Amino acid sequence: MCGIIGVIDRNRQLMDGGKIRDSLAMMDERGSGEGAGYVAYGIYPDYKDYYALHVFFDNIRENKVPLDNLLEKWGTIVHDEQIKTYEQPNIRKVHTPWRYFFRPDRSLMPKSTTPDEDIVTHLVMKVNAEKNGALIFSSGKNLGVFKAAGWPEDVANFYRIEDYKGYLWLAHNRYPTNTSGWWGGAHPFNLLNWSVVHNGEITSYGTNRRYIESYGYKCTMYTDTEVVAYLVDLLVRKHGLSEKLAVRALAPPFWEEIDRMPPKEQELNRAIRLTYGPALMNGPFAICVANENALVGFTDRIKLRPLVSGESGDRLYISSEEAAIRRIDPDVENISMPKAGEPVIGRVYS
């Protein structure tokens, strides 16, 4: 099951998390109270030039010093602090959430054309693979993921999500199957500026994981969703595809449709499928992916999971359910249900 929602204000007007929480709580039927999470873009304007690393520590005394040392080895910790939380009767605080604002030392990756991002990616992969009581679950600039095991409203209140103001939000209400109430298993998943929420199960995970791992990514979260964040990072950031073409690669048209396209279009679509066959995602899914500039929603090639979009002025909403969108904005317009594999894209005005 799982319920997802994504909102973008294309004029970068900030929205606080209160309504996102209420909207996600509308879909409690889709969850089981074992995981929920939020990501908001634009929440750290004072530190917007630094990578905001959100970390779950198992034990502050034991696990924090090694991470501090590692970060200092690769750059500078500009500021770090505990993420404020507020006790909730239904949430057992098994981790201590922490935030770092981090500036990588780009001279340490001289061969890379994107040294900052590669250093941060390397650190995320390394720390998460080592499993030494620290998990970096958010690593972008001017954005942050807030998640835990619990119902959407409890998780939101645990972090007091209404205190954060962002122009782009993703939120997820989890009905877990692969891993039970594990904080790291809750969505959104994030790498650099890419965040993902996902409803469904990726039957091609084994293929996708092996493909993405051959590019140096490491899947460490015991769930199929993280692979989406890495695939999008590879296709868009490293290979330079537009979001639209990246979605085309992940949920491509059927050969039958491609065979009927005009020659130029056919050639392009065939090339995408041949090149990105191992990135093709199969199985039932509805996904919202975001970066600092855009929100993209899409489903699997035969739409085995629901996805609805709506608009209201500068705002674009994408969700599992229309009711969730109306909870935020009762006057929403242009409600529509995108076709299988067809992306809904909202982009900030530049």
Next chain:
Amino acid sequence: MSIGSTPLKFKVSIDPDRCMSCGRCIENCSYGVYRKEGDDIRINSRNCVACHRCLAFCPRDAIDIEEKPNDYRSHPLWTREVREAIFNQAKTGRIILAGMGNALPYPVIFDRLVLDACQVTNPSIDPLREPMELRTYLGKKPSSLTLKQLPDGEVELITKLTPNLQIETPIMIGHMSYGAISLNAQTALAKAVSRIGTFMGTGEGGLHESLYPYQKNMIVQVASGRFGVDINYLERGAAIEIKIGQGAKPGIGGHLPGEKVCADVSCTRMIPEGSDAISPAPHHDIYSIEDLKQLVRGLKEATEWKKPVFVKIAAVHNSAAIAAGIARSSADAVVIDGFRGGTGAAPRVFRDHVGIPVEAAVASVDAKLRQQGIRHKVSIIASGGIRESADVAKIICLGADAVYIGTSALVAMGCRVCGTCYQGNCAWGIATQKPELVKRLDPETNSVQVENLIHGWTLELAELMGAAGINSIESLRGNRDRLRGYMLDEGLMEVLDVKTVGA
């Protein structure tokens, strides 16, 4: 002869109550088991190879064939086969020749792997009601695309794709040469693949003129003997395959006994009639991976870079590293031929003892290519012991792009896997060049049988994919998460990169 005669391999008997003395067994047996004496049909069981031709054509089910009617004293080490091989070599002093694939009872990895299916959390997909894509492209793929944004918002593709072979099912027919099998058998296979939209290999025996109409579905082979190779041959093929080795006899060249080199075979192969066609063990212009690279490029140049070039190697211990070398050349696909691969004739010692199973070889090749970031540079074709659609699904999960079948296609034409192909007496008209036997095989009806087989497997493959919640074959490829090992040892599961059942 101090050894005397060895026990019968098969004992043939005719039930006199059922036999009506029609003589069809006498007509059909090409090994001289039956003869007429007066009104009686006499039997010489010693000649029987259990090809079942007589059984299949006896109208009264009067014939019984019993295997190993006489027992040796049983012994776990000194098996019957070992003892008989010694008798044979004590008499002849020669290398023992054998046919078909590996005959030792090694465990079959395929039969220790089980496939996955969806329940509840993800729906299975019904191929009768939803599209199911098995289309496969064989050849080099780019690792990423160069695109140009046009002013009208459209995107132009700058990257030029190298030619790929497009197949509608990941099942092709492997290389069985004219010479090893009859022209009628090759024609039946050719008709089948051209109707299905897949491909077959010519083997190393050249391409007979009468098969030119099917050339766009033929992969022409260049082996160490270079039989039948000229520019005309290369240009006719849809793709070219360099055969370095074959699973049934890794490390040595092909064997075609002179008995099978009739006039027509000699023309197509460009060798003298009646001469043994023994290919050299290595290609004499390939003594290193760089030499192979040059031959690949030479063949590409000769055919103006229009055709994919495949390289076939036998599955051996170091297959993964060899495949990585091949991927770095201009080659478009690597064929991995496992040690169960069939053959018309091979030294028994090679057939039974050299090489490794295709399952392990494909798994390690796929993993090695991914580790080195060059998996896209080459497609993987698996062959050698693919018996049913489940084997196809499993080997694709282990990383193959497509398979070649050989023995299975012959069985679809009547072959009973008797393993005496090298004698040239095939009663089914398959592995023989004797005109009276060849004419028994009608290309048209047999092509339908082969087509039926591949069609049936393709339907089953679509069902297996649908049950796994996958509607496109690229999501099955290398998807080892959808396999589980059942009673496989830990070391092998690590090589295959699969978990145990229940995990």
